[in-house]
Amino acid sequence: MNSDVQDSGSPFVGDPPLLKLERITKRYPGVLALDQVDFDLRPGEVHVLFGENGAGKSTIISIIAGALRPDAGRIEFRGRQIALASVHHARSLGISAVFQEFSLVPQLTVEQNLFLGAEETSWGRLNKSALHENAAEILKRLGFPLRPTQRVEYLSRAEQQMVEIAKAFRSDLSVLILDEPTASLTHRETEQLFALIEQVKAQGVGIVYITHRMSEIRHIGDRITVLRDGRYVATVDSETAEDELVRLMTGRVIDQIFPHISYRPGEAMLEVENLTTEDGTVTGVSMNVRRGEIVGLAGLVGCGKSEVARACFGLIPVSGGRTLFNGEETTGLPPRQMLDRGFFYVPPDRRGEGLLMMRSVRENIALPALSLPDFSRGSVLRRHAESARTAALAERLNLQPLRVEREVDHFSGGNQQKVLLAKSLTRDVELFVFDEPTVGVDVGTRAAIYEFIRDLCESGAAILLISSDLPEILHLTNRVYVMCRGSLAAELSGEEISQESVLRHCFERKAA
Numbered sequence: 001m002n003s004d005v006q007d008s009g010s011p012f013v014g015d016p017p018l019l020k021l022e023r024i025t026k027r028y029p030g031v032l033a034l035d036q037v038d039f040d041l042r043p044g045e046v047h048v049l050f051g052e053n054g055a056g057k058s059t060i061i062s063i064i065a066g067a068l069r070p071d072a073g074r075i076e077f078r079g080r081q082i083a084l085a086s087v088h089h090a091r092s093l094g095i096s097a098v099f100q101e102f103s104l105v106p107q108l109t110v111e112q113n114l115f116l117g118a119e120e121t122s123w124g125r126l127n128k129s130a131l132h133e134n135a136a137e138i139l140k141r142l143g144f145p146l147r148p149t150q151r152v153e154y155l156s157r158a159e160q161q162m163v164e165i166a167k168a169f170r171s172d173l174s175v176l177i178l179d180e181p182t183a184s185l186t187h188r189e190t191e192q193l194f195a196l197i198e199q200v201k202a203q204g205v206g207i208v209y210i211t212h213r214m215s216e217i218r219h220i221g222d223r224i225t226v227l228r229d230g231r232y233v234a235t236v237d238s239e240t241a242e243d244e245l246v247r248l249m250t251g252r253v254i255d256q257i258f259p260h261i262s263y264r265p266g267e268a269m270l271e272v273e274n275l276t277t278e279d280g281t282v283t284g285v286s287m288n289v290r291r292g293e294i295v296g297l298a299g300l301v302g303c304g305k306s307e308v309a310r311a312c313f314g315l316i317p318v319s320g321g322r323t324l325f326n327g328e329e330t331t332g333l334p335p336r337q338m339l340d341r342g343f344f345y346v347p348p349d350r351r352g353e354g355l356l357m358m359r360s361v362r363e364n365i366a367l368p369a370l371s372l373p374d375f376s377r378g379s380v381l382r383r384h385a386e387s388a389r390t391a392a393l394a395e396r397l398n399l400q401p402l403r404v405e406r407e408v409d410h411f412s413g414g415n416q417q418k419v420l421l422a423k424s425l426t427r428d429v430e431l432f433v434f435d436e437p438t439v440g441v442d443v444g445t446r447a448a449i450y451e452f453i454r455d456l457c458e459s460g461a462a463i464l465l466i467s468s469d470l471p472e473i474l475h476l477t478n479r480v481y482v483m484c485r486g487s488l489a490a491e492l493s494g495e496e497i498s499q500e501s502v503l504r505h506c507f508e509r510k511a512a
């Protein structure tokens with residue numbers, strides 16, 4: 001049963017709910033994803049869905065968005081019972097969703113993607129130039145730095161996320177569903193999105209918002225419904241204390257998300273000298289990462305922070321400067337050779353380049369290690385060693401459910417992220433580069449990942465942490481490089497690392 005929390009101050013108090021879900025049940029083979037869940041959404045509120053990875057959040061919104069049919073239960077929209085036949089049907093009622101996994105067509109442009117599938121709405125009758133204008137207008141309103149004519153395949157994950165968000169805003173809205181929309185966005189884009197949410201709230205739109213970030217719940221949430229293992233736990237207001245939310249979510253108390261880390265910086269593992277990339281994303285960057293320390297790399301979306309690491313790892317061509325790894329020059333070496341030398345890059349985009357979605361967890365984890373003796377001695381023995389190690393790693397990262405033979409595609413978003421991290425642990429690594437390691441990960445798992453990074457650091461590995469999550473940068477690193485438009489804006493260490501200093505340098509380059 002929903003509790004009767006009042007959202008005082010809303011001009012829509014007393015209006016009937018936009019949506020009312022009663023006793024919704026959804027089964028997957030072997031998994032009861034939702035077990036008689038109740039949920040309601042009022043006009044003009046942001047209703048947060050909160051719960052661990054695999055709790056059933058995405059399943060609920062897929063049902064609301066018409067992408068998934070429930071096995072049992074009823075749904076009311078503006079007081080009338082409905083059966084949503086498709087995403088298209090939901091959208092015709094003004095219910096629009098931004099899903100965790102994107103649905104963009106890479107070969108099409110931003111504007112083509114924006115209006116894809118909108119044929120039946122008024123947009124469909126617009127001619128090309130009107131389409132272009134409308135796309136430009138939506139992007140401008142959202143403040144997203146995208147060109148309507150850019151092809152989506154050339155965009156970063158964050159930019160693709162912006163296109164997904166923009167898609168939801170193309171038509172008239174009653175219900176807006178956002179599944180971790182800020183996962184790859186930085187501070188500025190997030191603020192822009194929040195401003196927009198405030199705008200549509202004022203027009204009476206109801207927003208269902210999924211996030212694992214406490215600060216976002218505080219910032220924009222009105223009510224929070226907590227799910228655990230597919231069951232409804234409680235609905236509370238956004239004033240509810242953080243530890244209480246975590247307790248409702250996990251059934252236990254987690255006292256500390258960020259661990260204490262002892263840094264013992266040793267010799268330099270990675271040295272970058274005046275690095276410039278061929279594609280112009282990085283110009284003249286110099287930095288280093290030593291053993292026994294965690295170095296942060298911060299900056300806005302598109303500032304080139306990922307590209308620095310990708311160039312060092314041989315994923316994008318270098319046109320100037322050099323990189324040294326473990327004292328030897330490695331400029332331009334391919335990823336395979338960097339891996340063999342002990343450089344491991346964990347990419348942010350698990351679908352695009354991190355994981356083979358149709359393969360099992362075991363196969364995915366074992367993949368980077370295939371050339372190593374432990375795994376390649378052949379036949380039955382090898383398979384056995386592989387399974388045992390994979391199971392141990394999966395357990396350590398708290399994979400839910402703990403079934404390593406299951407296809408990665410069948411796991412929830414946060415659990416896919418765990419598989420991606422586990423991949424790095426099957427070989428001897430001297431430098432770990434984590435690019436957005438906790439995107440889409442719940443609080444409990446987040447704490448587990450941080451402990452894991454701490455252990456790596458304290459055992460002498462060098463760690464480069466690339467992150468848009470500011471608390472993560474502030475709490476885990478002993479040195480931070482801030483980038484701005486492809487160049488280094490600042491190097492901060494110890495006491496100098498603060499929210500203000502990092503943010504300030506995100507917007508201004510160092511004077512030449």
Ligand SMILES: Nc1ncnc2c1ncn2[C@@H]1O[C@H](COP(=O)(O)OP(=O)(O)OP(=O)(O)O)[C@@H](O)[C@H]1O
Pocket residue numbers: 028029031032033051052053054055056057058059060100400401409410411412413414415440442
């Ligand atoms: N296509 C699928 N086939 C089988 N099981 C699935 C499928 N999609 C989801 N599940 C299972 O349903 C349950 C709920 O998953 P869901 O994706 O709704 O979780 P979530 O709360 O969104 O998690 P996260 O925070 O990780 O995104 C999980 O146990 C998951 O493994």
Ligand SMILES: [Mg+2]
Pocket residue numbers: 057058059100179412413414
């Ligand atoms: Mg999900």
